[in-house]
Every structure is written in structure tokens, then in C-alpha cells.
Amino acid sequence: MSDVNVSDFNLAELTRMDQDEAARQMSICNACRYCEGLCAVFPAMELRRAFDGTDVDYLSNLCHNCGACYDACQYAPPHEFGINVPQAMADLRENSYPRYVWPAAFSGLFTRNAFWIGLAAVTFVAAFIAGVIGWHTAGAMFATHTGNGAFYRLIPHGILVAIFGTLLGYAILAMALSVRRFWRATHGGEPLAAGSIRQAIHDTATLRYLHGGGPGCTGVSGRPSDHRRWCHHATAYGFVLCLASTSLATVCHYLGYEAPYPVWHPVVILGVLGGIGLIAGPIGLLTGRPASARGKSRPADIGLVFIVMLLATSASGLAVLILRATPLMGLALTLHLGIVAALFVSLPYGKFVHGLHRVAALVRHAHEQRAAARG
Ligand code: SF4
Ligand code: SF4
Structure with missing residues (x-):
């Protein structure tokens, strides 16, 4: 093919x-x-x-x-x-x-993945910029905002929660229904033992099968190495750390301690570590793509689109941190929020689903192997 x-x-x-x-x-x-x-x-x-x-x-x-x-x-x-x-x-x-x-009518989003996700990113960034300027003025957008609640003087926290809660809620629903369809189609239907799920979680967290049978994965160089496995780890755990940072920031906010936080704060430390993982991992994946995947004439390289989105998300997040006490904070913030919004809505319609299908397949694999071992 x-x-x-x-x-x-x-x-x-x-x-x-x-x-x-x-x-x-x-x-x-x-x-x-x-x-x-x-x-x-x-x-x-x-x-x-x-x-x-x-x-x-x-x-x-x-x-x-x-x-x-x-x-x-x-x-x-x-x-x-x-x-x-x-x-x-x-x-x-x-x-x-x-x-x-899910929904099946959206299957075409995979075919022109770069176009749709790029369009979503441009639309969300433009909407955030227009929203800030429309709500305040262009002067407010390029003013220096510092101190407790500086971000929310541009965009109120309640509005951010409503927007991102809706987008993420939709993405989680769509991914759950998609993976349920995959699971129902590919699993025999027998009840699962807790041990199968534990085994699958372990195999997923350690990327057990990304060793190439021992010496590692064959990348662009054609020589086996663990480069790709470590880049997957950096990307996945970078994503988890960014999620932990955002979750902790939400808790802090409702305890009355508003962003932006000082550099020693756990929200910032988790975010910076996660951002570094989400830059180093995707760059490594970009430069070490498997030789066997080259030369394909697929209309959309959804892996490349996802890598670019992860890089844009982490780079714009780090830009907010660096520029937050300058007049460019408003621009950096709206850019970052627009890219994150596009990332959220694209999760069910891009390479991210690969992780969900993989976990489902590993659960089934653990289940089958345990059943075979029992005879
Ligand atoms: S390329 Fe796929 S099938 Fe072949 S050894 Fe690697 S994981 Fe297994
Ligand atoms: S046919 Fe090739 S890929 Fe398949 S098991 Fe034999 S050596 Fe491995």
C-alpha cells in the first residue's frame, strides 16, 4: 500500500x-x-x-x-x-x-487534518483577541498588567472556565464514545479481570513494547536506539505535568490565590517542567520518525499535525511566563489560549486518539494472554 x-x-x-x-x-x-x-x-x-x-x-x-x-x-x-x-x-x-x-460524520476531519486544526487555531486566537479588544480596548490589550489576578483583568476567570470547560467536556465525551466503539468492535466481550487492567496500565506507562525487542526503535538513522521511547515518555509526561499545573492553578484560584504565580510556585514549576517535556519530546519525535513510515502517500500526516500543535501549545505557554510582566502579555496570553482551545477540540480528531486505541488494545492483549496462560 x-x-x-x-x-x-x-x-x-x-x-x-x-x-x-x-x-x-x-x-x-x-x-x-x-x-x-x-x-x-x-x-x-x-x-x-x-x-x-x-x-x-x-x-x-x-x-x-x-x-x-x-x-x-x-x-x-x-x-x-x-x-x-x-x-x-x-x-x-x-x-x-x-x-x-464519534460522531461518524466528522471522520473527514482526519483527511484534511492540518487544514481543519489550523483553521480552528486561527479562529480561536482571532476570537480571543477580538474578545479582549471588544471587551476592553486595544490599549488594555497592550498595557502592562501585574499582580494578583493580572490575567483575569483581560479575560475574567469565569469566562475562561465556561469556554475551556465546554471544549474539554466535549472532547472527553467524543473520545470516550470513540474508544467505546473501538473497544466494542475489537474486544470479545468477556468480563475483564483487574489484573488485565493493571498489566495494561503498567505496559502503557513504561512503553514496554517500544524497545524493538531489546535494542530499541529504528529511527531515521536506521540504527536501533531508545531515542523514540524517551521522546514518547517526555511528551506524555510533559502533557500530564501541564495538566497537573492547570488543575493545581484551578484549586489555588478557588482558594483565593489568583494567577500569575511567582516562579517558585508549584503551579509554575509543574508548568515549566511540563512545557520543557512538551518541547523536547515532540522535537525528538519529529527528528526521529521511523524509517519504515517514510515514503507514504497519505493525504494527511496527523502525527505531524499533533506534534506541531503540542509544540505551539508549550512554546506559547512558556511565552506567557516570560512576557507576563511586559506589554506583550495580552498578545501572548490570547495566542496561548487560542492554541489550547484548538488543541482541546482537535483531541478526538487527530493523533491523540492513537494513545486511547493503544491502551484499549493493550487491555485486550493482557486479557488474552492471561486467558491463554490459564489454558
Ligand atoms: S514494528 Fe510493530 S509489529 Fe514490528 S516489532 Fe515493532 S511493534 Fe512489533
Ligand atoms: S515473516 Fe518476517 S516479519 Fe513476519 S514473523 Fe517472519 S521474519 Fe518476522
């Missing part, structure tokens, strides 16, 4: 072609089994004799695209079998996101 211009196909045709290709490759791998120790995909594959659409959807969301099986494969191109599991899984995984999205 890697040389096909996918814009010539609709999602249903593309799905059938990608599922057929993944099933073909899995059937060959199931006879070979040379790669069974590399990751979760191969043990899960070995529990099956045939691969229907939901089976390969599930397997594709277990794959981390580490490239180890491609490097190890004696049947990789130019062999006539043309085995390239990372590519087949990446193609299928990408088209699994729009197929399980």
Missing part, C-alpha cells in the same frame, strides 16, 4: 485494501513466527488462525512501528512476499481512527 495515492480511494475501499494486506502479511508471519519475541503483535497473532477486519484493526493498534520486525525479516522487499509489517500496520492504524470516531 505504501506507493498508492490513497486520495484516489474512499475510506471503505481503503480499509478493505489495508485490512486485506495486513491479514495477508499476518498469515505469512503466523507460519514463520521468527519475530514472536519482539512485541505484543506476534503473541496476539499466534492466538489466531485467521484474521478478520476487527482482528487486524486490533493488531495494528498494538504495533508501535518500532521497525524491528522489518529489519529482521527475510521476506521483506525485494522478496516476492513483500512483508513490511510496520508499514501495513501503520496504514491500517491510521484509517482505523476515522472509522471509530
